[in-house]
Amino acid sequence: MNDDKNVGQVIHNKRKELSLTQEDLAEKVHVTRQAVSNWERNKTVPDDSIIAVLAENLGTNIDNFVSKSNKKQSGENIMSDKENTEQSGYKVNKYDTAMGLFYAVALFIGILLALILMVVT
Incomplete structure (x- = not known):
């Protein structure tokens, strides 16, 4: 694969080559269809x-995913936790x-009390 392609493009292209829907893959x-999306x-x-x-199901080499996903995880175009929580519309706070x-x-x-009551009676 070309290095300028990202993991998403590799998955999309291979899936289309095999005539698979996101649900099929x-x-x-x-995983869920949303995960593939x-x-x-x-x-x-x-x-x-x-x-x-x-990689096995798409008939491709694992290196097409590993090298590109490692780049993503090392900070290239990855959203911060703050951006992810802001996008989801739900913030985990101390109260939660x-x-x-x-x-x-x-x-x-409650479970402990129920067990004690069962043993006592």
Whole structure:
């Protein structure tokens, strides 16, 4: 592949060559169609665990993904966490974290009390 092509273009071109839809490819590599769409639009890159399966299903060399996705992960055109949370419209704040922790502890205590009551009775 040409070095000027990015991972998304490689995935898109190979998928089209094989006459696969995004849904078809998603089923083959056990991800969602949205994940394939995000790869092709360069919003995200495939996880390391998926790259080998993806290359095999697209009939291409794993190097077409590894070298390009490593460039992306090293900072080339990758969004920061702040940009990702701003785009999603949901910001995780301290209140959300505290409430999640509170509910987890409350659930644990409830289960523990239920077990104690079962043993006592």
